[in-house]
Amino acid sequence: MNSIWTIARKELSDSLRNRWLMAISLVFATLALGIAWFGAAASGQVGYASTPATIASLASLGIFLIPLIALLLAYDAIVGEEEGGTLLLLLTYPLSRSQLLLGKFLGHGLTLALATVIGFGVAGVAIAVLVENVAIASLAAAMLRFIGSTVLLGWGFIALAYVISVRVSEKPIAAGLALAIWFFFVLIFDLMLLGTLVASEGQFSAELLPWLLMLNPTDIYRLLNIVAFGDTAQLSGVLSLGADLPIGATGLWIGLVLWFAIPLAGALLLFRNRRI
Amino acid sequence: MSCFRLENVSYRYDKTPVLTGIDLTLEPGEILGLFGHNGAGKTTCIKLILGLMTPNQGSVSVLGGHAGDPQVTQHIGYLPENVMFYPQLTGREILNHFARLKGAPLQQVPQLLEQVGLGDAMDARTKTYSKGMRQRLGLAQALLGKPKLLMLDEPTVGLDPVATADLYRLLRELCEGGTGIVLCSHVLPGVEPYIDRAAILTDGALKAAGDLAALRRQANMPVTLSLDPANSISALEHVIDSASSSIGLIIKSDSGRLRVDVQPRDKMALLHAVMASGEVADISIHQPSLEDIYVHFIGSGGLAHRGGSQ
Numbered sequence: 001m002n003s004i005w006t007i008a009r010k011e012l013s014d015s016l017r018n019r020w021l022m023a024i025s026l027v028f029a030t031l032a033l034g035i036a037w038f039g040a041a042a043s044g045q046v047g048y049a050s051t052p053a054t055i056a057s058l059a060s061l062g063i064f065l066i067p068l069i070a071l072l073l074a075y076d077a078i079v080g081e082e083e084g085g086t087l088l089l090l091l092t093y094p095l096s097r098s099q100l101l102l103g104k105f106l107g108h109g110l111t112l113a114l115a116t117v118i119g120f121g122v123a124g125v126a127i128a129v130l131v132e133n134v135a136i137a138s139l140a141a142a143m144l145r146f147i148g149s150t151v152l153l154g155w156g157f158i159a160l161a162y163v164i165s166v167r168v169s170e171k172p173i174a175a176g177l178a179l180a181i182w183f184f185f186v187l188i189f190d191l192m193l194l195g196t197l198v199a200s201e202g203q204f205s206a207e208l209l210p211w212l213l214m215l216n217p218t219d220i221y222r223l224l225n226i227v228a229f230g231d232t233a234q235l236s237g238v239l240s241l242g243a244d245l246p247i248g249a250t251g252l253w254i255g256l257v258l259w260f261a262i263p264l265a266g267a268l269l270l271f272r273n274r275r276i
Numbered sequence: 277m278s279c280f281r282l283e284n285v286s287y288r289y290d291k292t293p294v295l296t297g298i299d300l301t302l303e304p305g306e307i308l309g310l311f312g313h314n315g316a317g318k319t320t321c322i323k324l325i326l327g328l329m330t331p332n333q334g335s336v337s338v339l340g341g342h343a344g345d346p347q348v349t350q351h352i353g354y355l356p357e358n359v360m361f362y363p364q365l366t367g368r369e370i371l372n373h374f375a376r377l378k379g380a381p382l383q384q385v386p387q388l389l390e391q392v393g394l395g396d397a398m399d400a401r402t403k404t405y406s407k408g409m410r411q412r413l414g415l416a417q418a419l420l421g422k423p424k425l426l427m428l429d430e431p432t433v434g435l436d437p438v439a440t441a442d443l444y445r446l447l448r449e450l451c452e453g454g455t456g457i458v459l460c461s462h463v464l465p466g467v468e469p470y471i472d473r474a475a476i477l478t479d480g481a482l483k484a485a486g487d488l489a490a491l492r493r494q495a496n497m498p499v500t501l502s503l504d505p506a507n508s509i510s511a512l513e514h515v516i517d518s519a520s521s522s523i524g525l526i527i528k529s530d531s532g533r534l535r536v537d538v539q540p541r542d543k544m545a546l547l548h549a550v551m552a553s554g555e556v557a558d559i560s561i562h563q564p565s566l567e568d569i570y571v572h573f574i575g576s577g578g579l580a581h582r583g584g585s586q
Contacts, residue, residue, distance in 0.1 A: 006376040085360030093377045094346035
């Protein structure tokens with residue numbers, strides 16, 4: 001446990017030193033405040049529209065940004081140490097490979113969680129203070145749910161980045177694969193789903209189809225933040241499939257947790273069997 | 277308790293044999309030189325002892341335990357070849373990080389940095405360090421937590437002669453304190469005075485192992501005598517010719533002196549004869565150096581003395 005924390009603490013202090021933590025927090029806060037104030041600009045007005053609309057817009061933007069940040073933060077976790085020549089030295093210390101990877105996860109995970117809490121937390125407080133007549137209780141609940149799911153989504157992509165990082169031996173390859181993962185889950189997946197939907201002309205099992213959304217953590221994340229308001233009208237595109245998903249919010253939360261637990265376990269297994 | 281004991285160890289990378297049938301031990305307070313050409317298997321040997329890999333055959337025990345166990349690795353110091361560190365961190369931060377990982381007291385960190393001569397640079401980022409400074413930091417790292425087994429791969433690369441001498445003095449002190457030390461180096465004349473034993477690897481097999489005297493005996497290489505004639509070279513040459521009937525005696529005259537290569541077993545007889553003749557003014561004797569022995573074992577592929585004098 002001690003050595004896990006030693007590794008985590010170095011990652012944390014690295015992200016303070018290279019200002020990643022500050023930069024991500026700032027991006028999140030700016031994004032949240034910008035959407036809160038100008039989210040309704042399309043309908044011809046400036047100002048806070050409503051909590052559900054704000055969260056829905058935030059979640060829609062979040063799926064682009066959060067996976068990208070998580071992947072950038074974590075893709076070189078192991079391959080970077082290897083290229084830097086420190087991996088071999090680290091492993092000669094009383095430190096198992098699992099401890100090294102879990103320490104990295106703790107460090108990167110805390111960095112992302114802190115940035116999310118600070119960035120979106122500040123935005124939430126600003127909305128609560130500056131907007132008149134906003135229902136504080138529902139705003140707080142929505143913000144907490146949003147922050148919690150954002151952290152889980154980020155952890156999922158950190159774990160996916162580790163799967164790459166323990167497998168490849170060159171940093172540029174890891175970076176390329178990380179971008180491919182982002183591209184697949186954020187851009188391609190929904191298109192593929194839509195394509196399947198159209199091509200099958202309703203032949204595809206209606207019960208099975210909504211479950212396919214669970215194969216993409218970014219879809220789970222959006223569903224979670226939109227469905228919670230009970231307003232399925234906000235669901236657009238393939239997400240409208242989610243209205244038929246028989247598992248409710250708890251199921252979606254479990255889905256997000258599995259989406260970081262399984263890749264993390266996979267990365268640990270791959271790392272343990274890797275030749276140094 | 278041996279520092280490490282390799283018994284009949286073999287290791288294959290995929291199908292290619294890297295090490296075959298290695299028997300090697302290191303006792304506390306001993307300095308072992310591990311030599312071999314590039315790719316001979318030195319690094320693999322070290323990685324096996326560090327527990328980074330497990331052998332396909334044979335057994336590796338380290339400090340009375342199993343290689344790679346945290347309780348064992350805690351007492352091993354290792355300096356890899358071409359050691360690298362996090363460029364954005366200072367020397368002190370890096371050493372603190374490694375000390376925490378090793379469970380070594382943090383107050384040791386500034387002491388060690390002073391000891392390796394980084395006292396003034398400990399708060400500078402290591403990306404500003406020269407090769408020699410990185411090497412010193414690597415040494416400080418290896419010395420964390422008073423290791424019982426210290427393995428140094430090319431420790432003197434980038435060090436100036438004074439720092440090199442300091443390093444060997446330090447190693448001698450550690451050794452007297454009971455630390456077992458492995459030195460891998462290609463600078464054979466540099467390490468020769470400091471090692472107690474040498475092990476020579478070629479193509480994954482141990483060609484020879486033992487102290488220098490034993491290796492010299494095993495190599496059976498000629499000893500070179502340098503003789504200054506008392507009267508004339510030809511007289512001295514005559515004495516040598518008549519004194520020795522042995523084969524393989526090579527005489528070269530070299531700016532008024534005679535150089536004679538003599539087999540170790542004939543050395544004393546020849547010396548007696550030369551001394552008795554009164555034709556010699558001065559004698560110096562050159563034993564084959566570590567480098568000569570190394571070249572002998574590495575170069576003579578047919579003369580496999582596998583297992584050495586272990």
